[in-house]
Amino acid sequence: MYRETQILNSNTIAPTTARDLAMDEAGAGLVINVGPQHPATHGVLHLVITLEGETIKKIEPHLGYIHRSIEKMCESLSYRQFIYVTSRMDYLSAHINNHGCVLCVEKGLQLEIPPRAQVIRVLMDELTRIASHELWWGAMAMDLGAFTPFFYAFRERETINDIMEETCGTRLTMNYMVPGGVMYDIHPNFQRRVKDFIQLFNSKIDEYDDLVTGNIIFQNRTKGIGVLSREDAISFGCTGPVGRASGVACDIRKLYPYEVYDKVNFDEIIETAGDSYARYLVRIKELRQSVRIIEQLIDNIPEGDFQAKTKAVLKLPKGEFYSRVETARGELGVYIVSEGGTTPYRIKFRSPGFSNLSALDHMSRGCKIGDLMAIMGTLDLVIPDIDR
Amino acid sequence: MTKDELKEHITQFQPKAVFEETGEWLNVQVETGDWKPVAHWLRNGVLQMDYLFCLTCIHWPTAGKTPAAGNTADEGSGGIFMMVYHFTSTVFRHVLVVKVKLTSDHPEIETVSDIWRTAEFHEREVFDLFGVRFLHHPDLRRLVLTDDFEGHPLRKDFEDPVNMIKL
Numbered sequence: 001m002y003r004e005t006q007i008l009n010s011n012t013i014a015p016t017t018a019r020d021l022a023m024d025e026a027g028a029g030l031v032i033n034v035g036p037q038h039p040a041t042h043g044v045l046h047l048v049i050t051l052e053g054e055t056i057k058k059i060e061p062h063l064g065y066i067h068r069s070i071e072k073m074c075e076s077l078s079y080r081q082f083i084y085v086t087s088r089m090d091y092l093s094a095h096i097n098n099h100g101c102v103l104c105v106e107k108g109l110q111l112e113i114p115p116r117a118q119v120i121r122v123l124m125d126e127l128t129r130i131a132s133h134e135l136w137w138g139a140m141a142m143d144l145g146a147f148t149p150f151f152y153a154f155r156e157r158e159t160i161n162d163i164m165e166e167t168c169g170t171r172l173t174m175n176y177m178v179p180g181g182v183m184y185d186i187h188p189n190f191q192r193r194v195k196d197f198i199q200l201f202n203s204k205i206d207e208y209d210d211l212v213t214g215n216i217i218f219q220n221r222t223k224g225i226g227v228l229s230r231e232d233a234i235s236f237g238c239t240g241p242v243g244r245a246s247g248v249a250c251d252i253r254k255l256y257p258y259e260v261y262d263k264v265n266f267d268e269i270i271e272t273a274g275d276s277y278a279r280y281l282v283r284i285k286e287l288r289q290s291v292r293i294i295e296q297l298i299d300n301i302p303e304g305d306f307q308a309k310t311k312a313v314l315k316l317p318k319g320e321f322y323s324r325v326e327t328a329r330g331e332l333g334v335y336i337v338s339e340g341g342t343t344p345y346r347i348k349f350r351s352p353g354f355s356n357l358s359a360l361d362h363m364s365r366g367c368k369i370g371d372l373m374a375i376m377g378t379l380d381l382v383i384p385d386i387d388r
Numbered sequence: 389m390t391k392d393e394l395k396e397h398i399t400q401f402q403p404k405a406v407f408e409e410t411g412e413w414l415n416v417q418v419e420t421g422d423w424k425p426v427a428h429w430l431r432n433g434v435l436q437m438d439y440l441f442c443l444t445c446i447h448w449p450t451a452g453k454t455p456a457a458g459n460t461a462d463e464g465s466g467g468i469f470m471m472v473y474h475f476t477s478t479v480f481r482h483v484l485v486v487k488v489k490l491t492s493d494h495p496e497i498e499t500v501s502d503i504w505r506t507a508e509f510h511e512r513e514v515f516d517l518f519g520v521r522f523l524h525h526p527d528l529r530r531l532v533l534t535d536d537f538e539g540h541p542l543r544k545d546f547e548d549p550v551n552m553i554k555l
Contacts, residue, residue, distance in 0.1 A: 235438070
């Protein structure tokens with residue numbers, strides 16, 4: 001900037017401006033860094049963006065700032081222990097990560113889960129999904145300049161955290177799932193508090209719609225921004241709300257139902273526009289579906305055990321096991337290769353954020369730098385989930 | 389398609405393919421040299437495997453002694469890398485697991501990032517953590533670790549006396 005001003009003042013024809021110099025260095029454009037510490041990346045993600053004017057030409061994500069090599073750690077942890085490390089991957093749907101892991105271990109052990117535990121698990125999953133989408137909604141609106149929604153979202157999310165704290169003992173990394181069921185029975189207050197919350201929350205979603213969904217400024221900033229076609233979504237392996245906003249039916253709860261998802265009524269939300277607004281709509285509508293699932297189950301928790309009888313030391317038979325669950329961000333795959341011992345030989349987490357991020361470059365090209373906030377916001381990236 | 393139908397189609401295209409059916413899904417093992425044409429056929433042929441939902445690698449440093457790796461003593465002592473690709477079709481909803489065995493001395497395989505674009509990141513991750521080279525990959529660099537990092541942590545023979553705690 002300073003250099004350009006100088007040149008103007010000297011009233012001569014500048015051989016090169018600062019911008020031209022920068023473009024030469026990069027080959028074809030101005031290169032700027034967003035992150036690793038940046039309020040809009042919501043975590044330590046580093047994007048190297050090549051711009052031409054205001055238009056994004058290329059985005060190169062640099063990962064690994066929070067890489068802990070969870071897969072390597074899991075190789076030396078027992079089948080009971082490794083589940084709790086996964087709470088630290090996608091910490092917003094910690095419960096669902098745990099769910100994926102216990103499903104995989106149970107598949108290996110061929111364990112039957114008591115019906116009570118199944119229903120409790122699904123209830124917890126859906127509460128987690130609501131909490132996760134709430135945080136996303138608040139943070140995304142804040143990225144786009146609306147500060148109030150953040151407080152609205154956290155007000156309701158707090159209630160879920162309180163419910164979780166009462167039953168699981170913790171608010172964020174619940175660690176409530178164990179192979180065979182859940183760790184403790186639900187708190188006596190659980191059903192009443194969830195019902196209170198659901199009743200309150202139904203009216204709150206309408207409020208969210210009034211506040212943000214119908215807002216013309218918000219719509220202008222998201223409609224037609226960051227379009228991802230159906231073919232590309234499949235090719236990039238985008239799942240969850242990102243995939244469904246592009247018209248891909250990828251809800252694991254519908255395609256490969258686990259626990260009691262095949263016994264409850266809910267709709268798979270699919271939009272076809274593939275832009276940021278469609279991704280926003282999918283998540284907002286999913287909130288209502290989660291509420292629907294909870295409403296059906298909360299009064300019908302079967303009596304009985306909350307945990308199946310298991311051995312103290314678990315040993316999976318030799319072989320390979322794969323389980324898939326639908327987290328708030330998409331499809332989480334847990335792939336365990338067992339050699340018959342007490343620890344996994346190799347474990348791989350196919351995290352939804354990793355694949356969703358890989359589409360960022362493709363969908364941002366040609367957009368303005370200001371649109372990046374809308375695209376990043378609706379991708380709903382959780383960085384520890386990507387780096388693992 | 390059922391497992392038998394999948395098997396029939398694959399045998400027709402690739403008679404050398406070796407099947408294994410003990411797991412949940414049909415496993416098929418193909419030779420390294422055959423991988424690229426097989427990958428093209430999986431995506432564009434009758435099976436329409438358009439969604440690569442998991443791509444990873446397993447290191448067997450003492451292959452030959454481990455029957456689970458599906459090989460015999462002729463592998464030598466170097467061990468093997470097993471590339472594992474999980475495919476599904478959004479049209480037919482069938483799932484197929486493809487495995488490709490690589491030798492430890494020169495772990496090299498053709499990239500599939502031009503067929504399934506999600507493979508670009510996944511292959512970079514495998515390159516980073518296992519040291520498998522993907523030929524003709526558009527941008528094969530380390531993904532999560534620093535550029536000057538030595539070694540590949542997910543290999544079984546990786547040693548780091550400072551940061552690794554042996555339990």
